[in-house]
Amino acid sequence: xxxxxxxxxxxxxxxxxxxxxxxxxxxxxxxxxxxxxxxxxxxxxxxxxxxxxxxxxxxxxxxxxxxxxxxxxxxxxxxxxxxxxxxxxxxxxxxxxxxxxxxxxxxxxxxxxxxxxxxxxxxxxxxxxxxxxxxxxxxxxxxxxxxxxxxxxxxxxxxxxxxxxxxxxxxxxxxxxxxxxxxxxxxxxxxxxxxxxxxxxxxxxxxxxxxxxxxxxxxxxxxxxxxxxxxxxxxxxxxxxxxxxxxxxxxxxxxxxxxxxxxxxxxxxxxxxxxxxxxxxxxxxxxxxxxxxxxxxxxxxxxxxxxxxxxx
Numbered sequence: 653x654x655x656x657x658x659x660x661x662x663x664x665x666x667x668x669x670x671x672x673x674x675x676x677x678x679x680x681x682x683x684x685x686x687x688x689x690x691x692x693x694x695x696x697x698x699x700x701x702x703x704x705x706x707x708x709x710x711x712x713x714x715x716x717x718x719x720x721x722x723x724x725x726x727x728x729x730x731x732x733x734x735x736x737x738x739x740x741x742x743x744x745x746x747x748x749x750x751x752x753x754x755x756x757x758x759x760x761x762x763x764x765x766x767x768x769x770x771x772x773x774x775x776x777x778x779x780x781x782x783x784x785x786x787x788x789x790x791x792x793x794x795x796x797x798x799x800x801x802x803x804x805x806x807x808x809x810x811x812x813x814x815x816x817x818x819x820x821x822x823x824x825x826x827x828x829x830x831x832x833x834x835x836x837x838x839x840x841x842x843x844x845x846x847x848x849x850x851x852x853x854x855x856x857x858x859x860x861x862x863x864x865x866x867x868x869x870x871x872x873x874x875x876x877x878x879x880x881x882x883x884x885x886x887x888x889x890x891x892x893x894x895x896x897x898x899x900x901x902x903x904x905x906x907x908x909x910x911x912x913x914x915x916x917x918x919x920x921x922x923x924x925x926x927x928x929x930x931x932x933x934x935x936x937x938x939x940x941x942x943x944x945x946x947x948x949x950x951x952x953x954x955x956x957x958x959x960x961x962x963x964x
Contacts, residue, residue, distance in 0.1 A: 655911060656690035657938060658831065660922035660930065662719055662730050663696050663711055667960035668927055672934055673726055675951050682947035684907060687938045691731040691762060692723060694923055700746045700860040703735035703766060703853050704788055705923045706882070708871070710863070713751070720756050731762040733923075734774075735786045736853040739767040743857070753778050762806065766849075782806035787833055788849045794820045801826045807917055812836040812899045818909070827914035834901040834918050835933060837889040844881075851881045890929045891936060903937050 659669060669692050676683060695702040696716045697709040723730055732752070736743075753763075757780055764784040765771040774781055784807040791797050792811035800808045801824075809831045814820055824830060838845060858876045862869070873882055894900055901910070906918060920937060922930040931951065939947040954960075 653686035653911060654688060654916045655684065655686040655906060656688045656916050656918065658691045658693055658731065658917070658919040659689060659934070660692075660920060660925070661694040662692035662723060663694050663715075664707075664709070664923070665692075665694075665927070665930060666719055667958065668931060668955070670722060671951060671954045671958065671960060673723075673728060675947065675954065676938075677726075679947065679950065682939050682943040682950070684903070684938060684940055686911070689728050690917065691729040693731040693733055693764065693919075695733055696752055698860045698863050699734075699749060699752075700743055700857055701732075701734040701736050701739065701749045701770060702856050703737060703849060704733055704786070705921075706852050706855055706859075706873075707923065708859060713755075716752060716755060720761070724756075724758065724760050727760075729761050729782075730756060731764060731784065732756075733786075734763050734770060735766045735788045735849075736770075736856055737766045737788060737849050738853040738857070739770050741769055744770065744773045746860075748860075753781070757781070764809075784831070785809060787811060788846075790846055794823060797824055797830070801829065805829075807831050809833065809919070812838070813841055815899045815901055816905075818913075821915075822913060828916050830915060831917035831919055832901055832910065832915065833921055834906065834937065835891065835894060835920055835922075836897070836899050837886055837894050837921070838899075839886045840897055840899045842886075847879070848881050848884070851877060851879060887924070890925070891933050903941075906937070 662669060673689055695707055696711040697707045699707060720730060757778055759780045762782040762784060763774060764786045766786045766788045783805055785800050785805045787809040790811050791800055792813050797808060797810060807829055812833045815832055855876045859871050862871045920933055922933060935944045935948050
């Protein structure tokens, strides 16, 4: 049995994720059967190609090299969220994104894609990267998913509005290559979700251009968010606020329904969530219920000893 989890933000959650990986390795008795870390996903900000969630901040080349080395030495891929849906051909030459791709171009690391022009660019210039077809594509029908699976993708992410529609899911081919976002905070069947992704992409480009021109001047997010998507209250929902959503997949569902059907890829979102919420979500999904308290305590103790006890 393999139950493979893709976990959020190798950059912002670097210390938490590193310690969690060590906890899983050193204390497998805390965890449910078959749990693996399939990847840590995210970007090294600022990143013009980023999408799905807004990512601000700044990371330097030494940090980038260190993160790649530390996780890859543990056999864990970094999976880049290159899911900006509004990219144009002119953006493909972005110096920073290409630098990062070259640093991580070792055959282990991966990328998640939406834009056709970026996907084609990666296939031509960085063929070692395994590509994932993103949830941002809104593949919300059996026909769309089946067609996507016929293409050359390592993984295809199911639109989470299909998460619990088992009449559709049971008929899909290549089940082990389909991935589910298990803890989506977005409102089910949100009519503006695709437009929200586009807005985030446009803001990401504006942010990166601003950083290049005015590195010491704060970026005005509101000026680049005319539809006020940043104020979306659904995006701020935590673990205990989303469990009644019809798109929610519980830990018991994973082991009792999805894995027996042949599915094995599961993504936990949390790139813009607080550290407490991310930590508790890891415990909820991957630790045995009877071991959650001890696993949490052990991880918190590790964080305290290493100076990583900062929940911001």
